[in-house]
Amino acid sequence: MSSADKAQRWRQILSELRAELPGEWCLRGTGLGSVLAREPLDWSLAWIGYAGSPTRPVGWVSAGVQPLVTPFTSWVMTYGVRMDEVLSGPSTVDLLSDAAAGQTRQFVLDAGLEKIDSWPPTRLSDVAERDFAQDPRQRRTHWHQLPGWRVVNGAASPVEPAKQLAELYHDRAQGTSGKGARQLAEQATFYERLIQAWHEGEREAALRFLTEQRDQALAVRKVDKALTP
Known part of the structure; x- marks a missing residue:
């Protein structure tokens, strides 16, 4: 079984x-990286995708929500x-088995859609605010979205959480090597540039920066365009 057969x-x-x-x-992406994405795509990406080696017979179907207000370094499963x-x-x-389509359908309809529907943008932003309000030692990773959601929603200044995130990623980068x-340094730079954009033109400039970063990240992963199945 070739990787091309599996992708097709x-x-x-x-x-x-x-x-x-x-x-x-709509279908977005290419090859085994293709996903079904719920439209319209705005600041979070509801997706159904596949993970597994191109050369091994089996893999996994996943469904979730990808926030697009943070650096898109990988597909996250926090909301999936x-x-x-x-x-x-x-x-x-096994994508080439007769049961593959039915098994995918069963998973998506029985579990995947429920998970996706449980994380609308309003909940993502609310959970980010609540997480940030916790003692820093008790925070999870939800608050990493907070600067972006504050800009997108026009709710408040993103500067303080963005500053803390830039410092956090710089600290982590110092204890890490290589890629x-x-x-980590790139993630720190993302928040520093967001702060800079806010100081230069407040929400309008910050929103323009976030839009450029989102569109670039989607293009890199080839999911920026909806395709005809």
Whole structure:
């Protein structure tokens, strides 16, 4: 089984599934990185995707929500679920098996959509605010979205949480080497540039910066354009 065969089958499964999902969904991305994304895509990306080696027979279907107000370094599962986390149904899927389409459909309709619908943008921003209000030692990672949501919602200045995040990522970068250190430094720079944009033109300039960063990150992952299945 070639990786091209798997990719073609995965896109076929997504194309068939698309017609059964409530609302408007479009195919985005390429190859095994293709996802179904709920439209319109704004500041969070509701997605259904596949993870696994191109050369191994089985992998996993996942569904979740990707906040787009933070640096997009990887697909996060904080607001998602993978099929092997669901008690009912298969824990993996073989894309070339006769059962693959049905197993994908079962997972998405029984568990994936519920997870996606439980994380609308309003909840993401509210949880970020509540997380930031905690003692710093008790915070999780929700507050990392807070500067962006404050700008997008026009709720408050992003400067203080962005400043703390820049310091956090710089501190982490100092204790890391190689690619990890560079990625952490880039995340720190993201928040520093957001602060700079806010000081230069408040919400208008900061929103323009976030939009540019979001669009660039989506383009890098080839999910910036909705495709015809």
